[in-house]
Amino acid sequence: DTEVTQTPKHLVMGMTNKKSLKCEQHMGHRAMYWYKQKAKKPPELMFVYSYEKLSINESVPSRFSPECPNSSLLNLHLHALQPEDSALYLCASSRISGYTEAFFGQGTRLTVV
């Protein structure tokens, strides 16, 4: 199984809503990531978890709150988002060793209204 599964695939939320994005992998990868991608732009790293601990936070606003409940799951909790947060949110995973590519999920297309 070389899949990273993200749910939901599409999400529309109001600026006062609270929602969560979910990501799951069963490849035994101990590094998991959240990326944000705007249209026609490259992915931008948001968070990195290594062995279920947050190791990198790329100065992301607190309205985005990551959580790694176990080695297979990664969540991104969303609260009080702005319209400019609308984007494709990609989850990825990789081995910790560093000499390997990341495997990306299909993404959640988020629209904030």
Added chain:
Amino acid sequence: ELKVEQNPLFLSMQEGKNYTIYCNYSTTSDRLYWYRQDPGKSLESLFVLLSNGAVKQEGRLMASLDTKARLSTLHITAAVHDLSATYFCAVDINTNAGKSTFGDGTTLTVKP
């Protein structure tokens, strides 16, 4: 700060032709990745290049890495329509593969 530059950003080519996409980066690294992204889809790993002089080929695509020049190339041979996509190179300077800095991408359109 690591900068990764790709060129060209847009490439329109006819089927059967050859072309090369370039990826330059600003800081010493020996880990470079090429990904493909179809419109509205996720990223698919194409190549992992881990040493100077590394060359990898898959079908009509061949990637190489010159760490001394800080340059990677993605060569397309006899392009076909199915290769139409956006191609990103990504460079690591840390131990975690996912903390990659991506180039801006090259959008390739292959026309009949």
